[in-house]
Amino acid sequence: MVEKNITPMPFIGLYVAAASLLCYSAMIFNSFFTFSSYPFSSPVKFFGLNATWLTLLTVATKLTGDLTSPMWSPLDNLTKISSTVFLTVAMGQFLTSLGSMNGTDMQTNLTALSILVFTVLVDLCIQLGTGVLDFSLFPEIIFSLVLLFGMFIAIVCSALALPAIKKRVESKYQTLVKQMEAAAGGQQSLVRVEELRLSITKCWVMAVSGNPQFLITRLASFVFMNIISLCSSLVLFQGLTRRNTTSTHFYWKTICHNKQSDYKWSVLFIISFQFCVTMGPVIVDTILLTTLMSYKFEDNGIKISRKEFTVEPYWTENLVEWRQSSIRMRILRDNLVTKLLQDTKSLIFTFCMLLQTLVVIFIKFCGIVYFYVGLPLIFLVNFLLKQLSPAHEVSNDQMREEIDLSHFVILLEGEKQLPKSLLRKIVGRLCNHIEGGKNQQPLxxxxxxxxxxxxxxxxxxxxxxxxxxxxxxxxxxxxxxxxxxxxxxxxxxxxxxxxxxxxxxxxxxxxxxxxxxxxxxxxxxxxxxxxxxxxxxxxxxxxxxxxxxxxxxxxxxxxxxxxxxxxxxxxxxxxxxxxxxxxxxxxxxxxxxxxxxxxxxxxxxxxxxxxxxxxxxxxxxxxxxxxxxxxxxxxxxxxxxxNLPHLIATKWINNALEERFKSICNAAILFGETEDILKLFEERQLLGIGPSQPLCIDEWLRWMESETQDPTTSTSTTNSGTSSVVESNDELVIVPM
Known part of the structure; x- marks a missing residue:
């Protein structure tokens, strides 16, 4: 029998370790970015659900699906657990990236993720059934499989709800914009600089509160997925502590305990990097999760009502639409067959709706359990937030402004108003953007x-x-x-x-x-x-x-x-x-x-x-x-x-939901840069004049030609504040330098 060549195996293991390290770097940056910028999370920049990171995850979990090598050493078995936990934690990082996807991209990426997850699950089940894995680590392996499947179900559950959530957010946003325009009297609000600033502030609050990434963090599934990530890290830590424990199974104790991995020294790198992947983001996400719970405690205390278990309509709305849709197949001309297929489809989606409802109730139950288990930590975080917050004491004018702005917070069904401290943070960030723009003024x-x-x-x-x-x-x-x-x-x-x-x-x-x-x-x-x-x-x-x-x-x-x-x-x-x-x-x-x-x-x-x-x-x-x-x-x-006010207004009117947050952020910076220019125009009463289509210079020229048919005089103010009369003719004005 020819002995197989295992010389390249350590280098393959090094390649797997490198992929794990790259994923770890992206995930840790992504976690810190989300935590530091909360609730102003823009579309995920470092680690998201796309073809690139799914390919790297496939490489990083290569040892999990290795069915050709016996892999009987204890370290090999430990990599099975670490790779499974690693994939579970990575999926938890994918959730916020769903908010920046359209329906087609979401469907494509989730299909690719499903193939990867079920491949790992099936491979591990095969290895368990054939006795390849060490049964001394059987509890850790089973728990890691259950947690991986639970994470996958949670991300699919959230993806099913996101289209309906986006529809509600878009409808609410457009309704609030129309109310703003009606209350301000149309375009007259653009004549005054302070009115423009207030409009930016209102739209900023709407954009932040309706930002898909921020909405996802307010869903019960976000809490649940962080709980799974935390439990997965504990499973891996438990497996590491038992790595040197003698196997209780006689076969493993006598034959396989001293076996060396075919991947040799590289297997240690794989375990080390994947352990870091598991622990780093989990710690940051746990802090973020506790902060979210502290906001909940700030408004509601420790009382939990039955409303917490209510399943909002947006969780099942997408499934309802699919159930009601008709089957369009030109091949099927028999009404009896078509009716049978339609009834079968309705039964399937009815079952899916029931399953989705049960999953959401279970997710919310786990969130409530976590809330009470972590209550001491939540008390501590809430106390520290009050002590460290510079805006703990606010004036009456500030409180009045917050009350007005609270009407522009976009909420989902069953969601209570944002905490005042969080609303102050949102408004404060806008002021920072405007001040940043002022530092770049075109003097x-x-x-x-x-x-x-x-x-x-x-x-x-x-x-x-x-x-x-x-x-x-x-x-x-x-x-x-x-x-x-x-x-x-x-x-x-x-x-x-x-x-x-x-x-x-x-x-x-x-x-x-x-x-x-x-x-x-x-x-x-x-x-x-x-x-x-x-x-x-x-x-x-x-x-x-x-x-x-x-x-x-x-x-x-x-x-x-x-x-x-x-x-x-x-x-x-x-x-x-x-x-x-x-x-x-x-x-x-x-x-x-x-x-x-x-x-x-x-x-x-x-x-x-x-x-x-x-x-x-x-x-x-x-x-x-x-x-x-x-x-x-x-x-x-x-x-x-x-036309600058019109330019700024387009930033919050003519843009897609996924781009609105960044667009209004740019509008705030642009307003800060040009505020002094707009005030100069306001002093000279220039805002609001001109033709009906002010964006076009040709319209301006035609408008002025029509104006010159009735010669008049107009006054303009010089730099020193004196007024000089200029005849309305074709002569250019001589202005001192």
Whole structure:
């Protein structure tokens, strides 16, 4: 008989240990992240239910399903337990990641997880039945199998409830948003900065309380799965303490007790890493679980009512829908067979509903048992939370605000109001995000906007008297004219480098926000036109080059301001005409297919020709034109950034449930960054003015053309606070630097 070659076995074991270590690192980061950020858990970043981690778990549990090797040594048998417990604890980490999945992803990942779990269960049962495993560890093996199956049932039970939970959360959220809009009187709430801040706060509370990851931690199954993880760690610890105990079974005592594992030294690494996987996250999750229970104790005390055993409708709603759905099979044309299949399906799902109900009741019972068993620890945690909380004493105004905000907490059926301390923590985190945004305020942009004299005709940068180079003009966007005007200002001679660099920094900050507004305007502006400005701006910003034209060389080669503008206009005209002569007519006749450099050149041609047309044969003073260009740039940015409240509002209206938490978090940071800008607009009474479609610059231009048909005068406030009258004509305003 040929002896088998076991030389590569230790290296295979090392590979299994490495997979276990990688899973351990991800799980421990995931546990600490969830604990430290609770209840603001975003979609799981480190360890989630997906193909990557399921593959690594399959590798890490390889020894559990090894049916070809006898594996008679005590360490081999211990790895069976550690791998099973390791898989159980890992599944407990998967629960919160279900909240970020849609129905298809959830079904696919749960199917893959089911295959892995049942493979492990069947393999271990086969090994138990064939006597491969040491019967001295029989209790630990049985308990690990039961706990693994219980964890799997709990995660499936939660997955069945999540679609119905998300429907309820989405419906409640949209209802509260409509109530907010109705109470605020529509868009009038966006005119005042404080009203905008209050709207962000309300939507933040709704987003956090309705965050799927946070909702999962409030389910009874989350408590149950943490209990299973804790019990699994105790089972593994019990198995480790009995590792050196002599086997009570005669066969194992005489023959197998001194057997060495085929995996040799690598089996110790496997056990060590999987033990760490078991103990690390369990400790963190136990602390989190105790904290959750302390919140429950804070509101309800130690009294448990019958309502705790009520099975809410969302647990079985998905199964009810499946039972009521009809079977669609074109092959079956016999009504009798179809009726039989439909009745069979109804019976199956009725049984599943009954089983789901019993499982939920058992889960809730285990949670209540854990609550009373851990009551001393809960008392201690609750006492420490009160002592360490900085917001233990709150003013009457704060309490009044919390009472108002409590109406915007999204709760599920049977769920009581969130504790006040947790609501204070939620509001406090929003303030931190806003303050974080204030630390990144665009101060250069704010100084530029203060130089604007916004009035009718304030952003007319393109004259209709300039003839088109091609048959059709492309639609415009906010960023492209700002970039073009800044390029002209940078190219002007006899301007101090300090003023040029300051203008570039200010415009660069403004373009970032203007690009956000352009992204919202999907109806009027195409993506290619939006990207043309960013392509040309990078050269101006980094190298002071517009396309292939070095703005420094342009200044040195010419002798007057008029020649600088003429040079830019001629170069832009050359680029457009070269494209029209060499490009396909299908592309030339459709501006949406123009390259980025052609779109930028067309904008440069029209704006530079407009400036030449305005001055005619008159004098060109570089300093005077530089100030006028600054004023024009500031006016365009003002007209664009008036839409900031609308931009912020879209963060909590037009987004999916899974993305809403992160989106409103970004809205809070954006509000902090632009709060001073919005206050400046509010002081000048600019918020709320403009056309009915403020996102589009072309709508702005048409609106101002209609306004200029009735000449009037408007006043604007200068930086020193004095008022200056500006006639509503086509002249640009000269603003002192």
């Amino acid at each position: 250069n942009l704010l100084n530029l906007l203060k130089q604007s004299f916004f009035y009718k005709c304030a952003i007319q940068f393109d004259s209709s008297q300039v003839s088109s180079l091609l048959s059709e003009e492309p639609p415009n966007c906010w960023t492209l004219p700002v970039m073009t005007l800044t390029t002209i200002a940078v190219a002007l001679p006899n301007i101090a480098n300090q003023h040029v660099d300051e203008l570039i920094r200010s415009v660069d900050e403004g373009l970032q926000y203007a690009s956000y507004i352009d992204v919202l305007d999907e109806k009027h502006v195409q993506k290619c036109i939006k990207s043309a400005a960013s392509v040309a701006w990078m050269g101006v910003k980094l190298h002071k080059k517009w396309l292939d034209v070095d703005l420094g060389d342009t200044i040195r080669e010419v002798h007057s301001t008029r020649e600088v503008i003429q040079r830019l206009a001629d170069e832009a005209e050359r680029i457009v005409k070269e494209f029209s002569s060499t490009g396909s007519q299908n592309f030339v006749n459709n501006p949406l297919y123009w390259p980025a450099n052609v779109l930028a050149a067309n904008s440069m041609y029209r704006i530079s020709r407009t400036i030449l047309l305005y001055y005619g044969n008159g004098e060109y003073q570089a300093e005077e034109l530089f100030r006028k260009l600054i004023c024009m740039i500031a006016n365009i940015l003002v007209a664009c950034l008036i």
